[in-house]
Amino acid sequence: MQHHTGLFIPGPTNIPDPVRRAMNLPMEDMRAPDFPELTLPLFRDLKRVFKTETGQAFIYPASGTGGWEAVLTNTLNPGDKVLIATFGQFSLLWADMCRRLGFDTVVVDRPWGEGVPVEAFADILARDGTHRIRAVLATHNETATGVTSDIAGLRRALDAAGHPALLYVDGVSSVASIDLRMDEWGLDAVVSGSQKGFMLPTGLAIVAVSQKALEAHRSSKFPRCFFSFEDMMRTNKDGYFPYTPATTLLRGLRASLDLLFAEGLENVFTRHHHLAEGVRRAVTAWGLTLCAREPKWHSDTVSAIVVPEGVDSTQVARQAYHRYGVSFGIGLNKVAGRVFRIGHLGALNEPMLLGALGAAEMALADCGARIAFGSGVAAAQSHYASRSNLTAAAA
Structure with missing residues (x-):
């Protein structure tokens, strides 16, 4: 049988029937005059999920890995110093991406089964008197080991050190499932993916960035094209995209958000x-x-x-x-x-x-x-x- x-x-997680039905539709014109009736509310409602009023949401046809790369290449410069802890497969992969993109990557290795070492980060940040560290990267939920880290505590460590580093969070397996508060915790970028808490197929990198990160974007000289914030912002403001979006997944995202908000x-x-x-x-x-x-x-x-x-x-x-x-x-x-x-x-x-x-x-x-x-x-x-x-x- x-x-x-x-x-x-x-x-990927189970897809609820309303979401599956929402994606079962004929192809549509992504430049149609009424397409923004779908997309503009999506950008607005994603901010509710990330718990930000001042941030900006981006939707890329990619996986969470693409979201990592989008955040890094749009806000930093080659050779910038970044701080990250590795304690599982996905934090390890994010650190590897930093190295391969040419960042001066400070890695704090921790046993697999622990999370972000807030105290160790606090010490490193306090000793960085010249503020060479430009960004702190943290995996909120390490999927390989079933570990959730204290991101609010990490923000307190940055504040206690008076450190201006950007705070970036991998929320791929936490957003829409575990409480995450972008504005309250002072997060400058949060990366998620469609295939976990959003209950969709793989295919969307869903990212939210702060105004501080957008300001850093203005001075970023990193080469980029597909993941360009400026291309996205230029077209997103009117409800469109700089290239063909994953239209069926966007329809599914609408249904998913409706279910999350109804609950x-x-x-x-x-x-x-x-x-x-x-x-x-x-x-x-x-x-x-x-x-x-x-x-x-x-x-x-x-x-x-x-x-x-x-x-x-x-x-x-x-x-x-x-x-x-x-x-x-x-x-x-x-x-x-x-x-x-x-x-x-x-x-x-x-x-x-x-x-x-x-x-x-x-x-x-x-x-x-x-x-x-x-x-x-x-x-x-x-x-x-x-x-x-x-x-x-x-x-």
Whole structure:
């Protein structure tokens, strides 16, 4: 019998039916006189998601990686000094991009399972008396390890040091799922992607930048073309794009934003925490641990679960996929073979995750882990039942 594979990776995420239907339409003229009726409200409403009144939103036909590059090349100059911490695959890739683009990249390596080292950054910034560091880069939610960092604390560190560096945040697996406050936290750029909290297919890099970043853009001499802010701003102000946009994805984005606002952003964040906590209780009931080393690092969008000694996490994910029709994330780079990941973001509710936890128990047991069937499911059920007043927004 044919069936849809259960999707419990940390992106791409499940697409709600209203979003799928919104994208199922004939191709349209992206230069039609009424096209701005779609696009101008999108730019405005994205600012609500990023929690900014003064920032500017950009939508590129790209992935989150394209968003990283857009921010860096539009606001900095070749050879500028940037500060970044690496503690997982995606923070590692962002640092690699900085090096390859020719920035003087100061990297603080941390164990995989921790997050942005706010105290270490504070010390580095305090000692940078000549303010050579032009930008501080932080991964809000490290998808490879299930770690969320204290971005508000990082802003406080910058302020305490009296440092004028721009603060850039990778929010690819946090925006629209975990609370992020661009204006309140003084963020100068936030990068996200369509395929996670926005519940869309991959294909849009969704970026918000501050007025301070736009001012830095005016003195940036970095070569750019496709990602040019000036080209975007010139055409976006009238509701158009400098090249052909992903029109069907924009229609889907409209439907996605409508769903998020109907649920209420604060309720979306509460739901994600509620679902994540059930998964965390299941992991404890299994006698296993998370890659995130302390509760302060726990992510509400993805849990990276450390498998027992002698068990290969890649085989666990393969068994879940081939035998039980469920997709989990594999371990990447330094944690390959040691962790598998359950994504719990986007259009999900409690019964969906209970099914995923049941499949995880069977796959773990098949691969040699000593798991008591039903233990994790029961722990999650107990938590979910105690919070039954929460509204699930999965369509």
